Each structure stands twice: as C-alpha cells, then as structure tokens.
Amino acid sequence: KQEVTQIPAALSVPEGENLVLNCSFTDSAIYNLQWFRQDPGKGLTSLLLIQSSQREQTSGRLNASLDKSSGRSTLYIAASQPGDSATYLCAVWSGNTGKLIFGQGTTLQVKP
Amino acid sequence: GAGVSQSPRYKVAKRGQDVALRCDPISGHVSLFWYQQALGQGPEFLTYFQNEAQLDKSGLPSDRFFAERPEGSVSTLKIQRTQQEDSAVYLCASSPRSSLLTDTQYFGPGTRLTVL
Numbered sequence: 001k002q003e004v005t006q007i008p009a010a011l012s013v014p015e016g017e018n019l020v021l022n023c024s025f026t027d028s029a030i031y032n033l034q035w036f037r038q039d040p041g042k043g044l045t046s047l048l049l050i051q052s053s054q055r056e057q058t059s060g061r062l063n064a065s066l067d068k069s070s071g072r073s074t075l076y077i078a079a080s081q082p083g084d085s086a087t088y089l090c091a092v093w094s095g096n097t098g099k100l101i102f103g104q105g106t107t108l109q110v111k112p
Numbered sequence: 113g114a115g116v117s118q119s120p121r122y123k124v125a126k127r128g129q130d131v132a133l134r135c136d137p138i139s140g141h142v143s144l145f146w147y148q149q150a151l152g153q154g155p156e157f158l159t160y161f162q163n164e165a166q167l168d169k170s171g172l173p174s175d176r177f178f179a180e181r182p183e184g185s186v187s188t189l190k191i192q193r194t195q196q197e198d199s200a201v202y203l204c205a206s207s208p209r210s211s212l213l214t215d216t217q218y219f220g221p222g223t224r225l226t227v228l
Contacts, residue, residue: 004154034216043116043203043219044155089154099168100145100217102154 002027002094006103013080014111021075021106023090028068031093035064035075038087038105047088048075080110114138116220118204124226125194133189133223137206144187145217146179147203155203161187194227201225 003026013019023033032051036044048057048064050073056065063076077084087105094101117136125131137144143162147155148171157171163184172179176195181187191198201224205217 036219041221043221044205044217045219046216049216091154099157099160099171100155102156104152104154 002030002092002101004090004092004101004103006088006090006106008106009104010107010109012109012111015080015082017080017110018076018078019080019108021077021088021090021108023073023075023103025071025073025092025101027094028071029095030068031095033064033066033073034091034093034100035062035073036089036091038089044089077108080108082110082112084108084110116204116206116218118202118220118223120223121221122224122226124228126228127194127196129194130190130192131194131225133191133202133225135187135189135204135220137185137187137204138208138218139185141206141208141218143207143209143215143217144181145205145207146187146189147205148173149201149203149222151200158189158202191225194225196227199225199227 005024007022034049035047038044050057050066061078066073087107089105091100091102119134146158149155159179160168161181176192178190201222203222205219207215207217
C-alpha cells in the first residue's frame with residue numbers, strides 16, 4: 001500500500017531564508033508527483049507536477065526534485081516571503097492504486 | 113475564468129441527518145474527483161467521475177456515502193445518517209481531460225462538515 005510521508009509537520013523560518021520541504025513515498029511505482037499549496041479555509045493550488053521520467057521542475061522561486069528509486073522528493077523555496085506561509089502537500093499518482101495519494105502536509109510560517 | 117465552486121461552504125448537521133454537498137467543476141472539465149480531508153491530514157480520495165460515469169468509488173468509506181454526476185457537469189456528494197466521524201472538509205477537484213496522468217487537478221474551496 002502506497003504511503004506518503006512529509007517531514008517536518010511544521011516549520012517556522014525568518015523571511016529571506018532558503019528552505020527545503022521533504023516528501024517520501026513507499027512504492028516507487030508512481031506516474032507523477034505533485035506539490036500543492038493550501039491556504040487556511042481554501043482549496044489546494046497546484047504548484048509543480050513532475051512526471052515519473054523527470055528529475056525536477058522549476059517555477060519561479062520553487063524547485064521540486066524527484067528521486068523515484070529512493071522514494072523521495074524535495075520542494076526547495078528560495079528567498080522565502082511571508083506570503084509563502086501555507087500548508088504544502090505532496091501527492092503521488094500511484095500506479096498501483098490509480099489515484100492521488102497525499103501526505104499529511106508541512107505547515108510553513110515565514111516570519112517578517 | 114471561474115474556478116471550481118462548492119456549496120455550502122459550511123454545514124452543521126445533527127447526527128443521523130442526511131446532507132448533500134454540491135460541486136460545480138470548471139466548465140468543460142471531463143474528470144471530477146471528491147476527497148475527504150480530516151483535520152491536520154492530507155486529502156483522501158473518495159470517488160472519481162469521467163463525464164457522468166462513476167469509474168472509481170473505492171474510497172467511499174461506507175454505503176452511507178453516495179455520489180452522482182447525472183449530466184456530466186455538477187456533482188453531488190450525499191451522506192446519509194451522518195455520524196461524528198464524518199466531520200471533515202470535503203474537497204472537489206476537476207481536470208480538463210481523461211488523461212489523468214498528465215493533467216493537474218483544480219480544487220474547489222471545500223465544504224466543512226461538522227456533525228454534532
């Protein structure tokens with residue numbers, strides 16, 4: 001059974017720091033991995049989607065990497081800003097289940 | 113353009129009541145998903161529609177949960193005889209095509225259900 005774990009559960013950093021969020025998954029048979037952002041009381045916004053054949057994707061200050069063989073992904077946020085404060089969710093499209101499996105999220109607070 | 117909308121945004125029900133949650137996907141989107149998100153957890157898959165066909169309902173937790181999308185656009189998630197463990201945020205998402213492996217999903221704001 002595919003399981004997705006995100007560490008840490010919560011993170012607080014001062015504005016301007018570069019930071020890394022971690023995601024691990026137990027079954028390497030995935031089609032893609034996505035990173036989402038969730039603001040309080042709101043739905044999820046897709047940030048980056050990495051196909052299983054890709055190693056990384058970049059969008060602005062965000063960079064996501066994927067190492068399928070080791071079952072890991074990282075989301076790198078450069079020069080963090082208070083507006084980056086949100087919960088970040090990692091999800092894999094699992095080949096065995098044919099559906100998106102989410103981690104529990106990392107709640108990020110960027111202090112001004 | 114308009115995103116995915118859900119109504120009501122908040123619902124309080126007494127234990128044993130039936131509830132109906134509505135999802136309006138992005139116009140023209142083929143695929144529609146329902147997820148359940150408990151407090152402090154990631155969303156968990158409930159069911160998936162391609163147009164009006166419910167292709168996967170393996171995530172529905174019990175036979176008290178029922179979803180439909182009769183005309184291939186608006187979808188309703190119905191929960192009968194609500195229980196306290198049904199309290200959660202129910203998220204709806206849509207994607208433009210049936211090629212699920214490459215399309216991202218667009219999420220609505222969710223309906224927060226509280227069962228007293």
